[in-house]
Amino acid sequence: MKWSVLVPEKLDEVALELIRNDKDFELINLEDSSVDKLKDAITNCDALIVRSKTQVNKELIDAGKKLQIIGRAGVGTDNIDLAYAEKKGILVVNAPEESLDSVADLTIGLILTLCRKLHVAFERTRNGNFHRKDLLGYELRGMTIGLIGCGRIGRKVAKRAQAFGLKVIAYDPYISPKLLESEGIELISFNNLLKSADIISLHLPLNENTYHMISTSEFARMKKGVYFINTSRAEIVDTPALIAALEEGRLAGVGLDVVEEESKENPLLKYSNVVISPHIGASTYGAQRNVGLIIVQEVMNVLRGHPPRYPVNFPKLPSEARELYIPFRDLLTNLASILISLTETSFNKITIRYPENLPRPLLSILTRTFLSVFLRTIVSGDEINVINSQKIAEERGIQIIESITSDKSFQNVIEAKIQMNGEVLNAITGQITADQKLIVTKINQYDIKFETTGHLFLIEFLDRPGMIGAICSFLGENSINIAELQVARLLHLGTQLMALKVDDPVKPEVVAKLRKLKDINWVQYYPKFA
Numbered sequence: 001m002k003w004s005v006l007v008p009e010k011l012d013e014v015a016l017e018l019i020r021n022d023k024d025f026e027l028i029n030l031e032d033s034s035v036d037k038l039k040d041a042i043t044n045c046d047a048l049i050v051r052s053k054t055q056v057n058k059e060l061i062d063a064g065k066k067l068q069i070i071g072r073a074g075v076g077t078d079n080i081d082l083a084y085a086e087k088k089g090i091l092v093v094n095a096p097e098e099s100l101d102s103v104a105d106l107t108i109g110l111i112l113t114l115c116r117k118l119h120v121a122f123e124r125t126r127n128g129n130f131h132r133k134d135l136l137g138y139e140l141r142g143m144t145i146g147l148i149g150c151g152r153i154g155r156k157v158a159k160r161a162q163a164f165g166l167k168v169i170a171y172d173p174y175i176s177p178k179l180l181e182s183e184g185i186e187l188i189s190f191n192n193l194l195k196s197a198d199i200i201s202l203h204l205p206l207n208e209n210t211y212h213m214i215s216t217s218e219f220a221r222m223k224k225g226v227y228f229i230n231t232s233r234a235e236i237v238d239t240p241a242l243i244a245a246l247e248e249g250r251l252a253g254v255g256l257d258v259v260e261e262e263s264k265e266n267p268l269l270k271y272s273n274v275v276i277s278p279h280i281g282a283s284t285y286g287a288q289r290n291v292g293l294i295i296v297q298e299v300m301n302v303l304r305g306h307p308p309r310y311p312v313n314f315p316k317l318p319s320e321a322r323e324l325y326i327p328f329r330d331l332l333t334n335l336a337s338i339l340i341s342l343t344e345t346s347f348n349k350i351t352i353r354y355p356e357n358l359p360r361p362l363l364s365i366l367t368r369t370f371l372s373v374f375l376r377t378i379v380s381g382d383e384i385n386v387i388n389s390q391k392i393a394e395e396r397g398i399q400i401i402e403s404i405t406s407d408k409s410f411q412n413v414i415e416a417k418i419q420m421n422g423e424v425l426n427a428i429t430g431q432i433t434a435d436q437k438l439i440v441t442k443i444n445q446y447d448i449k450f451e452t453t454g455h456l457f458l459i460e461f462l463d464r465p466g467m468i469g470a471i472c473s474f475l476g477e478n479s480i481n482i483a484e485l486q487v488a489r490l491l492h493l494g495t496q497l498m499a500l501k502v503d504d505p506v507k508p509e510v511v512a513k514l515r516k517l518k519d520i521n522w523v524q525y526y527p528k529f530a
C-alpha cells in the first residue's frame, strides 16, 4: 500500500522528486485542473499539498475521503478552510520558516534603497540623466535601527543590520531579554524605541492588539527624519496616519512590502520618498525551493507516523519535546484503551495528571492523543483523531482537566481519571520505566504492575480460595499458554484483580466463556498492545 500525495499546483521539481523516488509514496501532480477534476483526483489521496492558488474548501475536503494531511507550501493558509479540516480531523501543516531569510534580505534592501535614494537614482539614469547632486544619502554605519517585534524575521534583520554597523534596539514584550542580549540586541520600551530609532522596522504579527498599532500618536513620537519600513502585515499601520506623517515631513522615507490597498488608487504611490514592493518578501528561488522541500518532507514524515514540525491546526511540538512525544503518546494510548474498557456509564470529566518534567506544550498534544483513543469507541460518525478529539470532547460537554504534579515519585508517571458529577468512576496510572517500558502501576484502588505488551487479560474476581487455579485451569483446557500473571487484592472489598498475559490471540467465544466462570466480576481482553 502506497500513500498517495496530490499536488495540484506547481512545486519545485526537487521536492516532487522526493515523492516520486520513494517506494512508499505515489505522486499525483496536476496543474491548472478544474474543480471537478481535482475532486476526482483527491478521492483516494492521503495527502494534499497546495500553494496559494487551490481553494481547499469544504467541497474539496469532503471529496478527499482518505485525506489525512494538507500541506501548505508557504505560510498563509487563507485558501484552506482550517476549521472544517480540524472538524474532519485533517492535519494542516505549513512551512513558515523557509522564507524568513528572504524577508530579512528584502527589509535591508528597502532600507538601502531609501537611505541611498536608489529608486530615484535608477529612474534617473534610465532616462539618461546622470545628475547626482541631490542624491546625497546616508550610510548605515552608526545609525540605530529599532525593530518592533523581534521574532524569527526581526532577529535575522538584526544580524544583517549589525553587519552594516547599525546599532540594534528592539521592542518585543514577549521575547526573552536574555536571548536578545546574547545577540547584541537591546530590548527597550515602545516609547523609547519610537523616540530614539533612526530606522524603524516592523516584524510583528497582525492580531487584534497590533491592528493599526502604528498610528498618529506613534508617528508623532518618532524622530523627525526617521526611515519607516514595514515588511510584516499592512494592517499594523494606519495608512491615513502614515500619510499625515509624510505630509508633515516627519518621515525621511518609507519602505513597504505590504500595503492596505493594492491598487493604482493607493494614495501612497504619489510620494517620491515612498517605495513599495508588491508583497515579494518570500519571492525568491531559494525560499520557493526550501518551502517545497520542507513541506514535502513534513507531509511524508507525518504519514509515516512522526509528529508534525509545523502544524497549523494542532499545537506545535517544541524540539525538546519531540523525543518524549512517542513513548508518552504510546503510554497514554494504552492507558486510554484500558480505561475506556472499564467505563460503562456516562461521565462528564476527564482529569489527566502529568509529571512536572514534561514540557508544557507537550501536554495538550498528549491529552488530545488520550481523548482520541478514549472517545473512539463512544463517538459515532466522524472519525476522531488527535486533531479533532479535544473539540469533540468539548462539544459533548466533557470537561478536560490537565494537572501537573511536582511530586518526585511522579517522574514519568501519568494518571487519568474519569468522573461523573465529581465522583471518580475509574482511574489508571502508568509509567515509563528507565528502560523505556510502558507499565501500568495502578487501576482504581488496585496496586498492580504489568507491562502493556502482548495479549492481555484483566480479570476481577471474588477473593476466595481456588479462583486463581480455576482461571488458570480454564485457560489450560482451552490450550492457552500463560506468559505472565500478576494479582492484587482489595481486602476491604473482598476482590482481586489479575493481569494475565497469554502467548497467542484468544478467540472471542473463549473470552465469553471465561466471563461466565463462577465468582468472576468482569473480564477485559486486549488482543494486542503495541
Ligand code: NAD
Pocket: 075, 099, 100, 103, 148, 149, 150, 151, 152, 153, 154, 171, 172, 173, 174, 175, 203, 204, 205, 206, 209, 210, 231, 232, 233, 257, 258, 279, 280, 281, 282, 283
Ligand atoms: P514571529 O512570530 O517569529 O515573530 C513575531 C514577534 O513579534 C514575536 O517575537 C512576538 O513576541 C512579537 N510580538 C507580538 N506581538 C507584539 C506586539 N504587540 N508588540 C511587539 N512585538 C510583538 O514572526 P516572523 O516569522 O518573524 O514574522 C514577522 C512578520 O512578518 C509577520 O507579520 C509575518 O506575517 C510577516 N511576514 C511577511 C512576509 C512577506 O512576504 N513580506 C513573509 C513572511 C512573514
